[in-house]
Amino acid sequence: MNIIEAFHVEKEFNGRTILKDVSFTIVEGSIIGLLGPNGAGKTTLIRLLNGVIDATSGTMNVMNYNPKNQGDEIRNKAGIITESAALYHDMSAWDNLVFFAKIYNAFDPKRIKLLLEQFELYDKKDQLVGTFSTGMKKRLSIAKALIHKPRLLFLDEPTNGLDPEGINDVIDLLRKVNAEEGVTILICSHVLHQLETICDSFLFLKEGRLIEQGTRRELEDKYLKEINLLVETGLQPADSKLFKGFPYKRKSPVHLEFTLLSKKQISPLLKEILSESWIYSSEITNRGLETLYFKIRGGEYE
Numbered sequence: 217m218n219i220i221e222a223f224h225v226e227k228e229f230n231g232r233t234i235l236k237d238v239s240f241t242i243v244e245g246s247i248i249g250l251l252g253p254n255g256a257g258k259t260t261l262i263r264l265l266n267g268v269i270d271a272t273s274g275t276m277n278v279m280n281y282n283p284k285n286q287g288d289e290i291r292n293k294a295g296i297i298t299e300s301a302a303l304y305h306d307m308s309a310w311d312n313l314v315f316f317a318k319i320y321n322a323f324d325p326k327r328i329k330l331l332l333e334q335f336e337l338y339d340k341k342d343q344l345v346g347t348f349s350t351g352m353k354k355r356l357s358i359a360k361a362l363i364h365k366p367r368l369l370f371l372d373e374p375t376n377g378l379d380p381e382g383i384n385d386v387i388d389l390l391r392k393v394n395a396e397e398g399v400t401i402l403i404c405s406h407v408l409h410q411l412e413t414i415c416d417s418f419l420f421l422k423e424g425r426l427i428e429q430g431t432r433r434e435l436e437d438k439y440l441k442e443i444n445l446l447v448e449t450g451l452q453p454a455d456s457k458l459f460k461g462f463p464y465k466r467k468s469p470v471h472l473e474f475t476l477l478s479k480k481q482i483s484p485l486l487k488e489i490l491s492e493s494w495i496y497s498s499e500i501t502n503r504g505l506e507t508l509y510f511k512i513r514g515g516e517y518e
């Protein structure tokens with residue numbers, strides 16, 4: 217079942233078109249990455265879906281509500297985390313969650329306790345939020361967004377300002393919330409390798425247009441026509457460009473990077489290398505989300 221549907225959505229600010237003919241659907245229970253360079257329109261799209269601002273034209277359906285005139289209903293059933301985590305610094309973690317729960321008419325001390333425990337903040341519950349680290353504030357802002365058991369979570373750059381450990385914590389929490397509570401998550405981030413491991417599929421915005429969408433597998437099949445295989449080996453081919461018909465580049469005294477047409481060529485290549493030398497490792501270097509992102513952004517298939 218689709219939890220979000222957008223058809224031909226356009227948004228203008230002062231006569232300038234910010235989103236152009238954007239159409240997509242999101243299946244309930246999935247985790248979607250919204251990608252695009254600065255100014256592509258990601259935040260604007262999230263604000264439209266929440267009903268905070270109105271589309272200039274097009275239609276949207278979010279949890280069977282129309283953001284144009286049912287924004288309150290959507291915001292009641294969605295959690296939103298923007299860059300500026302709106303928490304009260306002069307209140308404790310516990311009091312912040314009580315305050316926001318009451319706004320949603322969803323005050324339940326058991327829920328607050330559970331979230332604080334899950335987010336490893338329960339022993340800090342009486343501490344003022346102003347004394348929290350960035351990671352703790354981030355975790356508390358996600359707890360706040362989940363306080364009313366939303367069906368849908370909008371996250372705008374949820375890991376900004378976090379160190380690698382803090383980023384992993386947030387990603388793990390989101391995965392858990394998705395698995396245990398079935399919350400659909402739409403997440404904008406610039407840190408592509410984080411999205412890679414958590415998202416089921418991706419939407420790519422560029423200059424206000426949705427230039428691509430799909431699962432990582434679908435996008436890889438479409439965009440990655442060749443494979444770069446980096447092999448750590450003692451092989452010293454006589455030819456400086458070809459080994460048994462496989463083109464390669466030397467990357468270091470013990471690293472050769474082969475260009476293959478498909479994964480099917482990996483086994484025959486490794487067999488040939490092993491017949492002449494040792495192999496310590498081999499790795500496909502161009503399959504990550506970052507490679508895809510730059511290919512799509514670069515517009516090779518537009």
Ligand SMILES: Nc1ncnc2c1ncn2[C@@H]1O[C@H](COP(=O)(O)OP(=O)(O)OP(=O)(O)O)[C@@H](O)[C@H]1O
Pocket residue numbers: 229230234252253254255256257258259260261
């Ligand atoms: N209220 C507004 N009035 C006028 N222009 C706006 C308004 N909000 C956003 N814009 C413009 O819309 C464009 C898209 O902005 P938006 O914040 O949606 O991009 P983004 O993809 O989220 O970027 P970033 O990655 O930098 O957060 C920008 O050029 C921005 O200046």
